[in-house]
Amino acid sequence: MAKKEYSFYPGCSSQKAASGSNYQVSVDSMCDVLDIQLNTIPDWNCCSASIGYAEGGELPRLALSARNMALSEQHNAGQDIVATCAACWLATRETKDRLLHSEHLMKETNEALAAAGLNVKANQNVRHMVEVLIEDFGYDALGKHVKKPLEGIKIAGYVGCQTNRPFGIQGESFENPKYLDKLVETMGAEPVENYQKKVSCCGGALAFSEPEKSQALIKDIIEAAYDGGADMIVTPCPVCQMNVEVYQDQINSKYKTKFKMPVVYYSTLMSVAYGKDFKQSGLDGQVIAPNKLNAIAKK
Amino acid sequence: MSANTAVVERYRNSFLKEVEANVEEGQWVKMCMQCGVCSGSCPLGPAWDHPPQEIFMMIRAGKRDEVLTSSSMWMCTSCYNCIVRCPRELPITHIMHGLANYAHRLGIAPKNQPTRKFAKLFWDNLSKKGRVNELKLGIALYFMNGLVSGIKTALKMAPLGINMVKTKRMSPMEYFGGHGIKDTKGLHAILKKAREIEAAKMQKF
Known part of the structure; x- marks a missing residue:
């Protein structure tokens, strides 16, 4: 299959020594196997996620994402914008929709961008990496690269919110999406x-x-995973990953639970199954070790 | 204005008009049919003094102070459950963000509301260098309620921080400089201009 290229928006958490840096490591490994070339948008900025709203009003927030889109149109023309972070994807896609839906927002956003000599058309698709995997490859094609099947591991597919709503993945329901289970x-x-x-x-x-x-x-998210007999949780979102993994000690001390549930990314699973080693799969970034996955990676 | 429109206008309360004019997606408020699916779908539903459907009715009833000084909108986790379930497709998440932003802009949002404080810290952090500095954001968060409670929180959070550093998902070096974009000047100019345009559009009520 020919190399596929995308205009890549990595997002703040993906940077070196940031909370989702291990996500990026595993995405790079996965893309290496799938022959995906990610062309990073030069000088990309933060999208302000879903918490920038208090101080940043509508137009400043749209302008943040529009700046990234403008840079992408300029440097990576003709490519789809792809984000790995749910919040980055949501903010950028939301911006595209609003700009195309409203002439005056498009005009005002371009007035703001002009202050830095930029202009946005919002003419590139804005997609989550999961969409690329499912729509541009498909489960069969993804399965062909598996060298080490993840046999004997039971995994709870935690889709979370922002990869799922309000846009979601084409063909999946908001209430019971199945794509993560199919990937597993x-x-x-x-x-x-x-x-x-x-x-x-x-x-x-x-x-x-x-x-x-x-x-x-x-606590409820982890408990339900244990109830289902899960060895680990998998998620497509860096905020979900961090929140569900790193507070387990605090939850244990408050609720007298004994949680020790690993939380990995879909790209971690894929990297290991594709034969990448412990480090290449970003497994050294796990606060709670997914022992069964580590064992396969080290085999 | 025709005679008929003038009569209708008299019966529309001014707070609804204010929300329609000045709040992001505010023009949707009148479309709420009070079914309550949003309130039942909210992960923090029980924590809201006034759940979304109640906020919508309060806006229509002209309860300006009660709405804008409420901590309710600040309970939104941006999960978008209400948006996808609303039978009338109101962009509820965005309206809640818009109301929170408007109350903050007017300076009447609850002063010590933690999410309000954090949201401001987040914006200041990202807009300074164009990208979030997670370490500085975390430290600012711990100390947002003063030094004493900050030290307490920092101690409580220390084991978590150590885990993040050990797994190379945080670095003390971020405190000195850290990540950022090259064209901060351009970004600041864009944001300044966007704020000016938005401020000029605000209508007086």
Whole structure:
């Protein structure tokens, strides 16, 4: 298959020594196997995620994403914009929709961009990496690269919120999307059937500002994974990954639970199944070690 | 204005008009049919003093202060459940963000609301260098309620921080400089211009 190229928006958490740096490592490994070339948007900026709204009004927020889109149109013309972070994807796609839907927002956004000599047309598709995998490759093609099937691992597919709503993945329902389970199966592992917290919220940015309320939500997400017999949770979102993985000690001390549930990315699973080693799969970035996955990676 | 429109206008309360004019997606508020699916779908539903459907009715009833000084909108986790379930397809998440932004802009949002504070820290952090500095954001968050509570929080969070550093998902070096874009000047100019355009559009009520 010929090399596929995309205009890549990596996002803040993907940077070196940032919370999702291990996500980026595994995405690079996965793309290497699939012959995907990610052309990073030069000088991309933060999208302000879904918490920038208080200080940044509508137009400043649109302008942030529009700057990235303008740079992408200029440097990576003709390519789809692809994001790996759910919030980056959502903010950029939302911006595209609003600009195309409203002439005056398009005009005002371009007035703002002109202050830095930029102009946006919003003419590139804005996609999540998961869409690329499912739509441009498909499960069969993804399965062909599996060298080490993830046999004997049971995995709860935690889709979360922003990869799922409001846009979601074409052909999947908002309430019970199946793509993560299918990806798990494609890699040779066993998905948890009827994982009831698969689209529940982890608190998102409120994990920082309202830790108690958010940790109550996270507790239920982990508990449901244990109830389904999961060895680990898999997610396509860096905020979900961090929130569900790193607060388990605090949750344990508050709720007297004994959680030790690893949380990995779909790209971690794919890298390991594709034969990449421990480090290439970003497994050294796990706070809670996914032992069964580590064992396969080290084989 | 025709005679008929003038009569209709008299019966529309001014807070609804204010929201329609000044709040992001505010023109949708009147479309709410009070079914309550949004409130039942919210992950933090029980934490809202007034859940979304109630906020919509309060806006129509002209309860300006009660709405804008409420901590309710600040409970939105941006999960978008309400948006996809609303039978009338109101962009509820965005309206809640818009109301929060408007209350913050007017300076009447609850002062010590933690999400309001964090959202401001986040914006200041990202707009300074164009990208989020997670370490500085975290430290600012711990100390947002003062030094004493900051030290307490920092101690509580220390094991988590150590885990993040150990797994190379955080670096103390980020405190000195850290990630950023090259054209910060251009970005600042864009944001300044966007703010000016938006401020000029605000209508007085």
